[in-house]
Amino acid sequence: EKMQIRVRAQLFAHARELAGGVSEVSLEVDDGWTTAQCFEDILTRFPALKSLASCLTLALNDSYVDKNAPPILVRDGDELALIPPISGG
Amino acid sequence: EKMQIRVRAQLFAHARELAGGVSEVSLEVDDGWTTAQCFEDILTRFPALKSLASCLTLALNDSYVDKNAPPILVRDGDELALIPPISGG
Amino acid sequence: MASANGKVVEEEGVEDDVVEIKEKPLDIMRYMDAVRDSSAGAIATFSGTTRDTFEGQEVLELRYEAYETMAYRELRKICQAARERWELKRMAVAHRTGIVPIGQESVFIAVSSIHRQDALKACQFVIDEIKASVPIWKKEIYNNGESWKQNSEFLTRNTT
């Protein structure tokens, strides 16, 4: 039976607004899940995010997740972030 | 008989120092003289300037005199300047 | 680091650079003083200021938001990247968050170097990189709506 691990997901800017103001979610997922799977899980819980999904970039522990790279497994205590297109500077 | 005209010559920086601190000279020259002739006149009066002469650029009424352009005649009341290589900025 | 004769050579590094994200007006002079150095001959700075118009529409207010831990990390990476490309003395980069009134600085960058080319080029590089990678967002508030802006520099870099 798979262990459950805890991943903290943060939603920023437009993503947070579409999620009804939710800025942080504590996910309990199976050990062995990837960042993409965690993302899908969040979209299931906050369907309004689907309209933004194709624009969203993920970050894991303060580093961008490259969509073209091999899948990355999340570990217990990891921090995921949903990053809409940035506009600083 | 040629008219005499008055040209004010200013010496800056290293040129002024070589001229023993003289910063301004009132030249009385023949009407029809060129800037180059005025310059030669100054070199005659302040021979120590000769060591700097090849580095000096002239300006007439706040505009650089192009060494390669046709000679420019000075007029009464003109301001000549002896400009050593600049070092501002 | 030790030099060839064994003496310890002090080298400016990104650990000395000033990197700040704060919900207060940016103190420009403090950042300029932070990069001023008696061995440097040049300081180049860039300020991004908030505009009162976007495509003909009047902007009433701007709000900035940052993913702070990651933004700090990305800013330091940018400073390090700049140092690898140019000979720099000191750097200071600051971004404001929260409401930024029209005409005020949202971002400020200051770089010092011995020769001006390095500071000028590094300054341009830093603002370009900030716009491409630092997780900070801007929202424009208009009379009749609001809009989360998107940097083309980020979209270009992240197009699969």
Next chain:
Amino acid sequence: MASANGKVVEEEGVEDDVVEIKEKPLDIMRYMDAVRDSSAGAIATFSGTTRDTFEGQEVLELRYEAYETMAYRELRKICQAARERWELKRMAVAHRTGIVPIGQESVFIAVSSIHRQDALKACQFVIDEIKASVPIWKKEIYNNGESWKQNSEFLTRNTT
């Protein structure tokens, strides 16, 4: 200037630019405020600061001298030239004369524009042009002598 429909369009021009040569410390913030504009999104600045060393020799003091009437004229020509090349909002250029203590600004340039490229490029252009053509001289005072400096930019431009 009048636009196509006859309305008078206010256009920033070199006559509004701040150009100063003074024997006092340069007031950086005043120049930045002079170029700040609610329609501009970017301010780029450059400061030339005095260094304590030249080719290994300790510089004790720096003295600047200007041919003021011509220097003002050349500075305004440079601002005009910058405006012809880039879309700029406001410009401020200041040069200090007299004794400039080590580490302080001898020259300061600030340029604002809507888009950052224009301000950044114009700022670089202005300092390059100042070094090539504005009649201002710098003398370095060392322990054991003194030296009138020469800008390679000027020598290059004036080599027959």
